[in-house]
Amino acid sequence: MHGYRGGSYGLDEPRSLRDRAGEYALLPLRIFLGVTFVYAGLDKLTDSAFLSASGTGSIGGMMNAVRDTSAIPGLVDLALKSPEGFGYAIAIGELLVGLGTLAGLWARLAALGGVLISLSLWLTVSWRTEPYYYGNDLVYLMAWLPLLLAGAPYLSLDALRGGRRRR
Numbered sequence: 001m002h003g004y005r006g007g008s009y010g011l012d013e014p015r016s017l018r019d020r021a022g023e024y025a026l027l028p029l030r031i032f033l034g035v036t037f038v039y040a041g042l043d044k045l046t047d048s049a050f051l052s053a054s055g056t057g058s059i060g061g062m063m064n065a066v067r068d069t070s071a072i073p074g075l076v077d078l079a080l081k082s083p084e085g086f087g088y089a090i091a092i093g094e095l096l097v098g099l100g101t102l103a104g105l106w107a108r109l110a111a112l113g114g115v116l117i118s119l120s121l122w123l124t125v126s127w128r129t130e131p132y133y134y135g136n137d138l139v140y141l142m143a144w145l146p147l148l149l150a151g152a153p154y155l156s157l158d159a160l161r162g163g164r165r166r167r
Contacts, residue, residue, distance in 0.1 A: 034102030041095030059087035104156020111147035
C-alpha cells in the first residue's frame with residue numbers, strides 16, 4: 001500500500017527511520033528553547049543589576065533606552081510603572097516557559113508563553129534593530145510557533161498524561 005499513513009502504525013508494522021525522524025523533528029528545537037529560556041530566566045533572577053529600576057544593565061534603564069524607538073511605547077510605559085516587577089515577571093515567565101518546554105508539560109501553553117515573551121521583547125527592545133534579522137527576539141518568536149502548533153507529542157509529560165487517558 002502506498003501513500004500517506006497519517007502516523008498511525010499497527011503493532012507489527014515497522015516504521016522507517018524517516019518516519020521516526022519526523023516524529024522527533026521538533027525535539028532539538030524544544031530542548032534548545034527550553035534550555036535557553038531556563039538559562040535566561042535564571043540569569044535575570046541572579047543579576048541584581050538587571051532587577052533594578054535604574055543603572056547600568058537594569059531593566060528600568062533598558063526600558064527607558066528603548067521607549068521612544070519601540071513599536072508600542074505604551075507597553076514600555078506600563079513596564080516602567082514598576083520596572084522591578086516587570087523584570088521579575090519576565091524572568092519568572094522565562095523560567096516557567098523553559099521548564100514547561102523541557103518537561104513537555106502543558107507544552108502548547110508553555111510555547112504560547114514563549115511566543116508572548118518573544119513578541120513583547122521584539123515589539124519593544126529589538127524593534128529598531130537593523131537589519132531586522134539581527135534582532136534575536138523575532139527569531140525566537142518564529143521558533144516558538146512550531147511548538148505552539150504541535151505541542152510535545154513525544155518524550156514529554158503531555159504524552160505520558162495522554163497515554164494514561166487512553167488506557
